[in-house]
Amino acid sequence: MAVRLTVNGDVRSLDVEGDTPLLWVIRDELGLKGTKFGCGAGLCGACTVHLNGQPVRSCSTPVELAAGGEVTTIEGLGNPDRLHALQQAWIEQGVPQCGYCQSGQIMSAAHLLDTNPSPSRDDIVAAMTGNICRCGTYSRIIAAVESVAGSQSSGQSEGA
Numbered sequence: 001m002a003v004r005l006t007v008n009g010d011v012r013s014l015d016v017e018g019d020t021p022l023l024w025v026i027r028d029e030l031g032l033k034g035t036k037f038g039c040g041a042g043l044c045g046a047c048t049v050h051l052n053g054q055p056v057r058s059c060s061t062p063v064e065l066a067a068g069g070e071v072t073t074i075e076g077l078g079n080p081d082r083l084h085a086l087q088q089a090w091i092e093q094g095v096p097q098c099g100y101c102q103s104g105q106i107m108s109a110a111h112l113l114d115t116n117p118s119p120s121r122d123d124i125v126a127a128m129t130g131n132i133c134r135c136g137t138y139s140r141i142i143a144a145v146e147s148v149a150g151s152q153s154s155g156q157s158e159g160a
Helices: 022-029 085-092 102-115 121-128 138-153
Strands: 002-007 010-015 048-051 054-057 070-072
Touching: 002 022, 022 048, 048 102, 054 102, 085 102, 085 138, 102 121, 102 138, 121 138
Parallel strands: 002 070
Antiparallel strands: 002 010, 048 054, 048 070
């Protein structure tokens, strides 16, 4: 099946089976390795990307559902020369231990801040509930999101 997607701002045309999980298209066909395979059932959140501005579990989203859409992966949020505010906060708060779930965590947090720039702690917890961190760094994840939300509301950060 011919599939056309915009991934991180670049239009890509691919010939893949329509039922191929978006995750494998991102990783294997496009070579973007930041999005991780966790559970394969859409339960852990490690594979979270944005599809048309909404967070989706790429391991359980067939590429045919993304056809014609806009996909943003962790690589599309920032780069080593210009980190996204959340990526910088993750470093400053010492969030990652193993780091495996972090791209999905950041993508969920980015969606939260895109839709609610000044979330309460309860809003953050609710938005992040679907992302599992086996290392248990939840308090640091919340602190990182709060730090970006706080700097956005005071105008000190460039958007998340």
